[in-house]
Amino acid sequence: DAKTTQPPSMDCAEGRAANLPCNHSTISGNEYVYWYRQIHSQGPQYIIHGLKNNETNEMASLIITEDRKSSTLILPHATLRDTAVYYCIVGLRGNKLVFGAGTILRVKS
């Protein structure tokens, strides 16, 4: 599985967009980019995933660069409840997920 690199922490003002970057320069052609988040003492929550095209759902948008070596998760209007650890994971569809350290996002009022 390809490795990912994420900043250890980020701050975001409440109501503003949160843009979380992820580098995955060794991603292979059939590997997907998955995003999960974990709020303290809970199981991870699925956010979004994509292969090549940008994706959007009710929670977030995923922007994948054309060379697929990096991606950005966008939370359009961050709230205090979005404070969590965000994990960017690269892997084959339906296969095991290998978690890295993730990014601690702190949303501040």
Next chain:
Amino acid sequence: GAVVSQHPSWVICKSGTSVKIECRSLDFQATTMFWYRQFPKQSLMLMATSNEGSKATYEQGVEKDKFLINHASLTLSTLTVTSAHPEDSSFYICSARDGTSGMDTQYFGPGTRLTVL
């Protein structure tokens, strides 16, 4: 999104006893489930992959005789921590693969906190 439950949500046991944790997919069938362990202030560590009707595949360094996994049905997998010791105290989390919707997404349970005295 799909729902995965775990039972119990927390358990305290004495050293040397065994503890069973259940993981259920409530609104979908999961041919594959995964078990993770998370220590305080650390990331999730994959322990094993559980396939319905077959033996689990354990990650390197995980003792299969200590962490018994059974995936007897398409909606239930169990993890039994045998002869638990204080160093087994951790947050155990399962995930279930939903391949029915076409998205092939993994959904996680809420976790089980195990404390061994």
